[in-house]
Every structure is written in C-alpha cells, then in structure tokens.
Amino acid sequence: MWQIRPSFVMPCMTCDIKISEKILFIQKWVPSWALAHMFEKDVMTIHRLINHMCRYNMVGTTVKAPKQLPKDVVADEKHSNISGEKMYIATTVAEQCYLGASVSPGAGEKKLTEAYKQFKEEALRLST
DSSP states (O other), X not given: OOOOOOTTBOGGGOOBHHHHHHHHHHXXXXXXXXXXXXXXXXXXXXXXXXHSTTOOOHHHHHOOSGGGSOSOOEEEEEEEEETTEEEEEEEEEETTEEEEXXXXXXXXXXXHHHHHHHHHHHHHHHHO
C-alpha cells in the first residue's frame, strides 16, 4: 500500500516543517538530546532530520535524471478528510508514477494552484 502524504509533513511522519524549521534553526547551539526533549522527539529522529535534509523531494526521488522528466503530466484532486475537515489532495502523475502530492484546503482555482506549485518547484529544481 502506498501512502500519499502532503509536502508539509517530513518523511515517516516525524514532524511537520514548522517544527523541523525550529529544530534546524537552533540545532547549531543546542545538543540533540536537548532538542529531542524540547520537541518531544527521540534523539535519532533529531539526528536524521539534521543529517538528511534535502533528500525528501518526491519528483527527485521518482525521476533520477532531468532528461527523464516526463513532458506530459496529469493533474487530479482526491477528496479526503483530515481531522474531520474536507481537504483536497492535488496529485500530479505521469507514466504510472506519482510525481507530486500536496494538500489544499479548498477546490477553488487559487487554492489548487497553490497546492500544485509544490510539484512545479520540485520539477524545476530537478531540471536545473
């Protein structure tokens, strides 16, 4: 079974990016054991977060070489609930492969455009 998770959640659902940003900001001055205590994580989670940044890119994980990035992609939204609230998972797929997934709180053009922007940024990062 494949799990689609939004881009604002770190891998293995360890924490969201708002928490990881705080951990990474102060990790230069605070030991890992203290960060683990402060943010209610285990020391190994903190270690992995600090030492394995920049490898969590769905497009870069799926497509290894920029030349293999598909020219044609399909975008679609899946309706779901998160904590009882209706959400939309904006997915981008090509050639039997998920290239991107992001959560949008609404189905309007502006909110979905913002959700699909994550795929665009990852694809541009890979192609440069």
